[in-house]
Structures are given as C-alpha cells and as structure tokens.
Amino acid sequence: MKQVWSCIFLLAAMVAGGASQAAWEPPELSKEDMQRAEDMYQTYCSLCHGKDREGYAADHAPSLRSKSLLSTGLPNFVYMTIGWGRANTAMEGYSKEMGGPLSREDIGLLTVWLATVEPVEFIELQTDSVVGDAEQGAALYAENCAECHGETGQGVTAPSLGDQALLAHASDQFLRYAVVNGRDGTPMKSFSDVLSDEQIDSVVAYLRSQSSGWSPNPPKLVSPPSPEEYVLNPDGETPTFTLREDRYVPAAEVVAALEQKKRFILLDTRPASAWQRSHIPGAVPMPYYREKERAGENLPNDGTWIVAYCACPHAASDFVINNLRELGYQNTAVIDEGILRWTSMGLPVTTGTALESDH
Ligand code: HEC
C-alpha cells in the first residue's frame, strides 16, 4: 500500500504546475496508517489548523476540511503545500528537503488521510487557463478581496494569494472554483452572486498576473548549534526585559540585548525548516513539535532568560514557553512581534548557510 501512494505522489510532485487536476481516488489506509497519520496531524498541524481540522486555531490557518478545498485541492495542491510551504507565512515546508521533519511518504500519508477522514467527491477541473481582463480584475480585487487577502495579496486574515508557491500549485480553475463556491464553513463566501462570470474571470486573470515563477529552492542544510553554544554571551550581564501580560517582550528590547551582549537564550520554535532558511543570529531551533518531556533538554534551569519566537505572532512560541514554565523555568518570554514583523522591521537575521560559513 505504501508503494501505491508514494508512486502517486512522486507523480504528483512532478506535475508542479498543477495544470492537470484529474479526479482522484485515495488509496485505502490500514488502521495503523490511520492512527499514524492522526498522530502526525496532532503533533505537527493541530496547533494552527485545529484539533478537528477546522482551521483558525492560530495564525489564521485555513480549514483543512472544507469540501471546496478538498474536492479540488487533493492530492497535488495539498501535498505540495505541506511539503514546500508558503514563503512569508506561518505555513512552513515540512519536507525533509526543506529541513523539516516529514518524509515524502509521511506527507503522502497525511494527504491521503485528509481525504479519508473527510470523504468528498473529487471534482475534475478543466485544465484550460482562465481568460480575463487583469486590469479590471485588479480593481475588483481591491474592492472585494483586499480587506482579507491584503492589498498586494500578502494575506491578512486569509491566505496570501500573491504567494508564488500558492500560485504555482493552484491552477486557474482551482482559483476560480474557490471564488465561485467559497470555502464552506469559513469566512470565504461564494462570490457567484456578487460578481458576474466575466468579473470572476478578470479577478482570476489578475491573480495569475501576479505569478512570476516558483522553484522549491531547498536550503543547504546545516547543523544546529551544540548545547554549549545555546547561551549567548555566557559572560554577559543579565538583560532587563519589560513584559506585557507577564510574557511578551518587544523586539526592540531583544535587539538591544543582542547588541549589548547580554547573557540569554533565544529559541526558534518554528519547524526546523524555518530555522534552516533564516533565523535571528544565535537562535537555537526548538520546534513546537518536540515532545513535551524534551522541552527543557539542554536548557539551563538557573534563571538564565529564555526568549522564544515564531512566525506571526505567538502560537508556537507560547506553546514552548508554557511547557518550560510548567517545568519550572523562571525567566521566560516570547518576542511580541514574531519573526515576520522582525524581518519586515529590517532587524538582523541570518541563514543556515551563512551561519555555517561564520564558524
Ligand atoms: C471576508 C474575508 C474574505 C474576503 C472578502 C475574500 N476572501 Fe478569499 N478567503 C478568505 C479566507 C478566510 C480563505 C481561507 C478559507 C479556508 O479555507 O479556511 C479564503 C480563501 C480563498 C481562496 C483559496 C486559497 C487557498 O489557498 O485555497 C481563494 C482563491 C480566494 N479566497 C480568493 C478570493 C477572492 C478573489 C476574493 C475577492 C473576490 C476573496 N477571496 C475575498 C477570506 C476572504
């Protein structure tokens, strides 16, 4: 059985353009595989997508059980999104190639499982491109879509429609289907009564016009720092942080502490793939999916400040800090703005590759 789906997904991976979306039958899963997939989902995904795949547990992560998504997005779109993620959003690539924890087979299993726990009828989408007036589409987008998807498609409370990975894996007809039908059970309503067919074509043509090409671009993987390197500036002074709600420290204070060579530990609580791509200098990868019993592994419990961060803004870092606090760690905090804001504020980050050449 395993071979069956890994073949399917190797094929799926090759159709990276997402142009051909044929109706699909998920292979049947054994009880053990169902359990393994459920465990993986709860460990890696439920933090944001919710225990029951309903979405919106954190970071505006979309529903993974709307019929609209599953009937048109399986298997390719879903498989590729899990594997490669979406740049500049909280959705990281989970594939080993990206430095993440999951093999292709794991991702294939998760994809088949999503189709199995929420059985839907798969829809065979047309493969032809949507033809429309992109300029008119831009105006319609600003009026009807920007409020949630962002003026430039950067995503606000809804997915980042300008993301190159999304655009590479979504066919025109997939996008059109979402606009016409909405995503049931989510804030994305159907636009079939709001916009004419022609106007919807124009909006899709506008979205497509934002596509400039995508390649997986896996980072050159490097080893994380060793436990002896965890404490930054071991001989430095203890920093003073002002915490909001006894927990959140402003990014500016963390920058100051780095510049003044204070003694503390920085934890990057995103998936390991995110740390590989780029992180705050000196940060230790401590992904939220690490087993709870190992939350304090190699971290001194002697009052040394431990400051965690994740993508926007708090879900993964809150989770890790809660575990540490339960273990009795005293001085712990979360960077209030998260790393997406940190980066957009022009604060320093380093890539895994650069780190290697520094050493
Ligand atoms: C009220 C907020 C809101 C507005 C307005 C809105 N959307 Fe959405 N849209 C969402 C949300 C939220 C989702 C994700 C739903 C889910 O699956 O959980 C979404 C999903 C989508 C998707 C699917 C993306 C994917 O990754 O699967 C497309 C395409 C889309 N919207 C296009 C549009 C277009 C085009 C417009 C304007 C005509 C629009 N939306 C207006 C909230 C909105």
Ligand code: HEC
């Ligand atoms: C830290 C939060 C977070 C975690 C953990 C996470 N996701 Fe996501 N996921 C998101 C966000 C945010 C998006 C929407 C990104 C965007 O703006 O396009 C998303 C999008 C997706 C999509 C595309 C859905 C759509 O409508 O387009 C899929 C599929 C998905 N995630 C699956 C997973 C799976 C499976 C896991 C676990 C292996 C996972 N995600 C873990 C935050 C997360």
